[in-house]
Amino acid sequence: MSCNSCSSDINSIPKGCKSNGSCGTGDCEKLSVFDWLSNMSLPTGQKPLNIVEVRFKNGRKHFYKNQDNLQISIGDIIAVEGNPGHDIGTVSLVGELVKVQMKKKGIEKESEEIKKIYRKASQKDIDIWQAARAKEYETQFRGREILGRLGLKMKLSDVEYQGDGNKATFYYTADDRVDFRQLIRDLASAFSIRIEMKQVGLRQEAARLGGVGSCGRELCCSTWLTDLRKVNTTAARYQQLSLNPQKLAGQCGKLKCCLNYELDTYLDALNGFPKQDIILKTEKGDAVFVKMDIFKGLLWYTYKENRSKWYKLTLEQVQEIIAANKKREQVASLEEYESELIEETKVDFENVVGQDSLTRFDVPKRTKKSRNKRKNQQRGNQNKPNQNQKPKVAGSQKQKPNPNQQKKAANTTGNNKTANAKPQGNRPNRNKKRRPPRKSANNTNKE
Structure with a gap:
């Protein structure tokens, strides 16, 4: 995988270590291989393999043959045979592990596909190679302008110059067959180089360009995935996923390659489940399959005539019903089977502290101002007389209180006002005349 700080710019140059893919960690390039046999010596009488892998x-x-037995190690920049001329690449693997890679790709040692190594790259070769790499972005931009002028239905995704700068390979994608003979003439006259057109698939295009997937990580095809297998919608059906093309499609527009990662696990788990087209026969009616939870061993069924409610059953209950139906029972x-299903609540965590509550921050914090306001209201309610209680007068005569006399200001001023002060405002009219209070020696009320 690539370094964390080596995100490439528009010129495909890493921004982090600025070593253009040849840093000492060996992880800037895609698909780097760790040579775990580098410190081991070969058996007596066995010659080392003269084939190296070049990136x-x-x-x-x-793969290229080292016919001149040059001292080549991983990370060296070498000049190899091209078509025509020569190309510049970086050695990615040497030794016995090259046999494993050749066997994996189905290439024989004496195959004609294996070309030869010319020499180790000199400083002049490296300068020409870097100058050719610097022209790739401008060439791609002008190539797209030529495509738009010709009106061809194809997409130019990438341009790669050969190490000597005499040849450029244009990678494109197209849905239908395209006649690009006139395009090659226009490109050759515009750049004065040899042109090669190479069509790639949508997955290969995403692997070359790179990007970030819906999982938040770099694309698998651009970091470590080499075998781009075909993905079908049956993989999503086996995993009980909704067939939503927007969620199942990747950056390339095809189905995500990660749908195949857990497919074997799901297939093994589905061996004990009944087929989905089996109908459960009950006295209330026939029931059909709706959905399932594979790893929890739960299935949902509903009646054909009344599909408003789903019934959750375990795998053992469904197998019991199927066995009874085979006996014509x-x-x-x-409902009876669903009532037998008792779910036990599992505690996923324990509060080892025993004093902290998860909702302790839900109650709003009371400020000092609100506390003082609440205290003042309580004091005012204590000083106020009870409106339901009628005031007592001298003797046996009961006098109804005036509602205006019950009002009292919360904040008192410097002048002290007694509770018997005369209220302001008009006295309400009453039909019944009130008798004056009877004078007695014990009456000490003062007006």
Whole structure:
């Protein structure tokens, strides 16, 4: 995988270590291989393999013969045979592990696809190679302008120059067959180089360009995935996923490659489940399959005539009903089986502290101002007389209180006002005349 700080710019140059893919960690390039046999010596009488693996732009790798027995190690920049001329690449693997890679790709040692190594790259070769790499972005931009002028239905995704700068390979994608003979003439006259057109698939295009997937990580095809297998919608059906093309499609527009990662696990888990087209026969009616939870061993069924409610059953209950149906027996109903299902609540964590509550921050914090306001209201309620209680007068005569006399200001001023002060405002009219209070020696009220 690539370094964390080596995100490439528009010129495909890493921004982090600025070593253009040849840093000492060996992880700037795509699909780097750790040679775990480098410190081991070969058996007596066995000659080392004279074939090395060379990496080019965007993880493109080929095998080359070291006929001159040059001292080559991983990370060396070498000049190899091209078509025509020569190309510049970086050695990615040497030794016995090259046999494993060749066997994996189905290439024999005496195959004609294996070309030869010319020499180790000199400083002049490296300068020409870097100058050719610097022209790739401008060439791609002008190539797209020529495509738009010709009106061809194809997309130019990438351009790669050969190490000597005499040839450029244009990678494109197209849905239908395209006649690009006039395009090659226009490109050759515009750049004065040899042109090669190479069509790639949508997955290969995403692997070359790179990007970030819906999981938040770099694309698998641009970091470590080499075998781009075909993905079908049956993989999503086996995993009980909704067939939503927007969620199942990746950056390339095809189905995500990660749908195949857990497919074997799901297939093994589905061996004990009944087929989805089996109908459960009950006295209440026939029941059909709705959905399932594979790893919890739960299935949902509903009646054909009344599909408003789903009934949750375990795998053992469904197998019991199927076994009864094979004996030409009908069970009572699905409600009885669902009532037997008791779910036990599992505690996922324990509060080891025993004093902290998860909702301790839900109650708003009371400020000092609100506390003082609440205290003042309580004091005012204590000083106020009870409106339901009628005031007592001298003797046996009861006098109804005036409602205006019950009002009292919360904040008192410097002048002290007694509770018997005369209220302001008009006295309400009453039909019944009130008698004056009877004078007695014990009456000490003062007006």
